[in-house]
Each structure stands twice: as structure tokens, then as C-alpha cells.
Amino acid sequence: MMYKNKQFYLCERPEGVVSSKAVPQREHIIEAIQDGELIIENQYISIDPAIRGWMRDEPSYMPPIELGSVIRSSTVGKVVASCHPDYQVGDRVYGLSGWETYSVSNGFFLNKIPDDSPYPENYYLSIMGAVGLTAYFAITDRSGLKSGETLLMSAAAGAVGSIGGQIAKQMGCRVVGIAGSDEKCGWLKTIGFDDTINYKTTEDMTAAIARACPEGVDVYFDNVGGEILDAALLNLNSHARVLFCGSIASYNATEPVPGPYNWWQILARSAEVRGFLISDYLAQFPEAALTIGQWLDEGKLEFREEIVDGFDNCLSAFNRLFDGSNNGKMLVKV
Ligand SMILES: NC(=O)c1ccc[n+]([C@@H]2O[C@H](COP(=O)([O-])OP(=O)(O)OC[C@H]3O[C@@H](n4cnc5c(N)ncnc54)[C@H](OP(=O)(O)O)[C@@H]3O)[C@@H](O)[C@H]2O)c1
Incomplete structure (x- = not known):
């Protein structure tokens, strides 16, 4: 045929x-x-x-x-x-x-x-594919996030961000999401995010993150790069981790992208930048998919x-x- x-x-x-x-x-x-x-x-x-x-x-x-x-x-x-x-x-x-x-x-x-x-x-x-598994492994393994810490998530209403934030909530963390509309921010609250920031209507992102994360940021989960990364860097706690998952703000750039301008904060806070690549976890996919399936069945994850x-x-x-x-x-x- x-x-x-x-x-x-x-x-x-x-x-x-x-x-x-x-x-x-x-x-x-x-x-x-x-x-x-x-x-x-x-x-x-x-x-x-x-x-x-x-x-x-x-x-x-x-x-x-x-x-x-x-x-x-x-x-x-x-x-x-x-x-x-x-x-x-x-x-x-x-x-x-x-x-x-x-x-x-x-x-x-x-x-x-x-x-x-x-x-x-x-x-x-x-949810059972690469984006669900990215959220799972990035949060539970690569980020080093611990119960009681504060996670700041960019592109939070997206596929990776929304699932990652919910997993961090299950771990007992304060979770703050950054997204590009009031509707998206409202939805994030309904799935358990503690606070949200609409970056498209916020003039001073550094101050907004400081308000939403009064105890500072322990893990910044970066899906975006650009100005949001710079604002997050100014809010890091000592020994914070920047989980570098993506940089969507620059994917369509036509010129070389300068910055991040606040890179010095990595030194000033003894922070770490950790690159994340889902293909590093291929061998563990079946086991993780079982866990995600169980959370879905128990109604613990929405997407x-x-x-x-x-x-x-x-x-x-x-x-x-x-x-x-x-x-x-x-x-x-x-
Ligand atoms: N490292 C890995 O192994 C791995 C694997 C999968 C995905 N990723 C990365 O994870 C990130 C999210 O991917 P996804 O599949 O879950 O997509 P997604 O978040 O469902 O969709 C992309 C979202 O990015 C936001 N966005 C677009 N341009 C932006 C900008 N200039 N500034 C701020 N936010 C912007 C938009 O949300 P708003 O309305 O909030 O702006 C958009 O809905 C991407 O960077 C992707 O490359 C990495």
C-alpha cells in the first residue's frame, strides 16, 4: 500500500x-x-x-x-x-x-x-511525555529543591511550568508563578500556586518578586531568560539555585542576546546555575511515568x-x- x-x-x-x-x-x-x-x-x-x-x-x-x-x-x-x-x-x-x-x-x-x-x-x-517528565525530574532531582523553600517559576502557566509548580507544592514549598495574563495567573492560583505575577502588567519585576517571595528565592526555575531572569537574580537567597530549563524570550532573537546583566548575583549569593536536559533522564522515564500516572489518578495534578x-x-x-x-x-x- x-x-x-x-x-x-x-x-x-x-x-x-x-x-x-x-x-x-x-x-x-x-x-x-x-x-x-x-x-x-x-x-x-x-x-x-x-x-x-x-x-x-x-x-x-x-x-x-x-x-x-x-x-x-x-x-x-x-x-x-x-x-x-x-x-x-x-x-x-x-x-x-x-x-x-x-x-x-x-x-x-x-x-x-x-x-x-x-x-x-x-x-x-x-503530562506523560517529555514536558511532564521535564517538570518532574527538574523539580525532584536537578533543582535540589527542599521542603519549606521558595520556588519561583517563569512561564508558569505553560506545560512545564504548571506541572513543575504543582510538584513543588506537593513537596511542601512556597511556589510563585510568573505568567503573561490575568487569566493564566488566576488559573495558577486554582491549581495551588501561592502567588502569581503577571509580567506583562508589572512595571518593576524585581520589586514584585520581592513582594511575592518575602523570604527570598531558593530556586528560580528559568524557562524564559531575559529581563525576568535579571529580576529573579536580584531576589536570590544565599546558596540559591537557578535551574536553567529554557530561554524562550530569546528563541526568535535576530541579534546576539546580551546579559544577564545581574550575573554578579550568582557570586554574591554563592548561588549555582544548573543546566537541565530531559534526555539525561531517558533511562528513568518508565519509573517516573508511573509516579505521574499515580498522581493523576489521585487527582494531585492538573494540566x-x-x-x-x-x-x-x-x-x-x-x-x-x-x-x-x-x-x-x-x-x-x-
Ligand atoms: N531543558 C529541557 O530539557 C526542556 C524540555 C522541555 C521544555 N523546555 C523549555 O521549557 C520552556 C517551556 O516549554 P513548554 O513546552 O512548557 O512551553 P509553554 O510554557 O507551554 O509555552 C511557552 C510559554 O512561554 C511564555 N513566553 C513566550 N515568550 C515569552 C517571553 N518573551 N517572556 C516570557 N514568557 C514568554 C508564554 O507564556 P506567557 O503567556 O506566560 O508569556 C508561552 O505560553 C521552554 O523554554 C522550553 O524550551 C526545556
């Missing part, structure tokens, strides 16, 4: 906000697969800020997407043809593939959704997904991550 595959691919390296000229669509026919390969019909595509970094030609934790290649992303789907000994037609799978309707895989970076899983497929790209209907909307959904108009984990339903 032949499959007509629609793809978004990298035609040129984007400058600033990604245009359809840099990332256009194309179609091709998948006619046959080799021994050891399978074809996945993608059902949901994960739309992640990190993809913007993979479009750049610079050293990172993964090679850049090559010009002419499909846009790399996580997907969840169903096996529709298989010449691979470990996969049968009908298996539900999730893993790394791309913005395309069908993916040919050799099984690399691919996992099966257990037949008895009580969760819908899309959960494997959100939001924004599911955009239609494959053709991958690029517009992606660009909405950078103006904050997404509400929770951004997914495209193919």
Missing part, C-alpha cells in the same frame, strides 16, 4: 518569527519500507519551543535540522505497516519523528503505549492542553508559543 505523506520541512534557516517561506509544506508518496522499518500514521504532533533551536545551525544537544529535512518533533500515532520485528500493525507508539502525517521509523527513539494504558494517546506528548485541529496548522500553532496565546501544552491533532 502507498501512503501520501504531507510534511513541513526546513527550506531556509529562519530569521525571527518562523515564516511559511522558511518552513513550507510538501507532499510525497511512501511506496515501500525496508526490513527493520515501520510506518506510523501520526495522530498528534507535539509543538515545542525547543524546535526553534533545532532550526538554527549552531552547536546544541542535538544536531540542527538539516535544510530540506522534515521539522523534527515528537508525535504519537498508530503503526500501519511494519517490517520491524518488535512492532505490529495496530500498535500505538510515541517518539521522535516530525511534522508529517506519516513517519517511517526504524524504531529509534520510539516507545509503545501499553495496551492497557488508561490514558488517551495525547497524554504521551504532554491544560491546547489541541489545535488540523495538520496544516502546525506552523501557526508553533508561532503562538512565542506570543503566549497558547493555553497549556500545545498539540496538533493531525
Whole structure:
């Protein structure tokens, strides 16, 4: 059987906000697969800020997407043809593939959704997938956060931030979230955040953080970088940790990004900056997913997904991550 595959691919390296000229669509026919390969019909595509970094030609934790290649992303789907000994037609799978309707895989970076899983497929790209696990490992392991400490979270109403904040609350911490609208801040309060700051309506972020964190910041979970990082640095406690998870404020930058200007505070507070990379934790994914599943079942975690209907909307959904108009984990339903 032949499959007509629609793809978004990298035609040129984007400058600033990604245009359809840099990332256009194309179609091709998948006619046959080799021994050891399978074809996945993608059902949901994960739309992640990190993809913007993979479009750049610079050293990172993964090679850049090559010009002419499909846009790399996580997907969840169903096996529709298989010449691979470990996969049968009908298996539900999730893993790394791309913005395309069908993916040919050799099984690399691919996992099966257990037949008895009580969760819908899309959960494997959100709460049970890389963003849920990022929040889990960053908070419980890499940040060094301890009960009674204060956590300040940026992009707090987003996928990673909202889950991470709730895990920190469960650990007995004071949790303050920074987000870009009153609606998002209101939602964060309903899921247990102690205080929130709308950075788009706050003039003096340094003073606002000081008010919301009267005992100072022990862990700043940085998803954003830029001016918010600078304001957080001025509120660190002695031996604080800055968990560097992302820097979305600069992903579309067209010039080199200066700063952080208050870097001296790392020395002044004997603080530590800890880089976090989810792929360091691959071997522990199954165990962590069990814990997250248990918390979900017990009603201890809430999360939001924004599911955009239609494959053709991958690029517009992606660009909405950078103006904050997404509400929770951004997914495209193919
Ligand atoms: N290190 C890792 O292994 C790893 C893994 C997954 C994700 N990440 C990082 O985690 C961060 C969050 O990712 P996510 O998937 O959970 O996305 P998300 O938070 O669901 O969506 C991105 C959010 O970032 C905020 N934002 C965008 N531009 C901003 C700016 N200039 N200043 C302040 N906030 C801005 C927006 O919320 P507002 O409305 O609040 O502005 C937007 O909703 C990203 O930096 C991502 O790269 C890292």
C-alpha cells in the first residue's frame, strides 16, 4: 500500500518569527519500507519551543535540522505497516519523528503505549511525555529543591511550568508563578500556586518578586531568560539555585542576546546555575511515568492542553508559543 505523506520541512534557516517561506509544506508518496522499518500514521504532533533551536545551525544537544529535512518533533500515532520485528500493525507508539502525517521509523527513539494504558494517546506528548517528565525530574532531582523553600517559576502557566509548580507544592514549598495574563495567573492560583505575577502588567519585576517571595528565592526555575531572569537574580537567597530549563524570550532573537546583566548575583549569593536536559533522564522515564500516572489518578495534578485541529496548522500553532496565546501544552491533532 502507498501512503501520501504531507510534511513541513526546513527550506531556509529562519530569521525571527518562523515564516511559511522558511518552513513550507510538501507532499510525497511512501511506496515501500525496508526490513527493520515501520510506518506510523501520526495522530498528534507535539509543538515545542525547543524546535526553534533545532532550526538554527549552531552547536546544541542535538544536531540542527538539516535544510530540506522534515521539522523534527515528537508525535504519537498508530503503526500501519511494519517490517520491524518488535512492532505490529495496530500498535500505538510515541517518539521522535516530525511534522508529517506519516513517519517511517526504524524504531529509534520510539516507545509503545501499553495496551492497557488508561490514558488517551495525547497524554504521551504532554503530562506523560517529555514536558511532564521535564517538570518532574527538574523539580525532584536537578533543582535540589527542599521542603519549606521558595520556588519561583517563569512561564508558569505553560506545560512545564504548571506541572513543575504543582510538584513543588506537593513537596511542601512556597511556589510563585510568573505568567503573561490575568487569566493564566488566576488559573495558577486554582491549581495551588501561592502567588502569581503577571509580567506583562508589572512595571518593576524585581520589586514584585520581592513582594511575592518575602523570604527570598531558593530556586528560580528559568524557562524564559531575559529581563525576568535579571529580576529573579536580584531576589536570590544565599546558596540559591537557578535551574536553567529554557530561554524562550530569546528563541526568535535576530541579534546576539546580551546579559544577564545581574550575573554578579550568582557570586554574591554563592548561588549555582544548573543546566537541565530531559534526555539525561531517558533511562528513568518508565519509573517516573508511573509516579505521574499515580498522581493523576489521585487527582494531585492538573494540566491544560491546547489541541489545535488540523495538520496544516502546525506552523501557526508553533508561532503562538512565542506570543503566549497558547493555553497549556500545545498539540496538533493531525
Ligand atoms: N531543558 C529541557 O530539557 C526542556 C524540555 C522541555 C521544555 N523546555 C523549555 O521549557 C520552556 C517551556 O516549554 P513548554 O513546552 O512548557 O512551553 P509553554 O510554557 O507551554 O509555552 C511557552 C510559554 O512561554 C511564555 N513566553 C513566550 N515568550 C515569552 C517571553 N518573551 N517572556 C516570557 N514568557 C514568554 C508564554 O507564556 P506567557 O503567556 O506566560 O508569556 C508561552 O505560553 C521552554 O523554554 C522550553 O524550551 C526545556
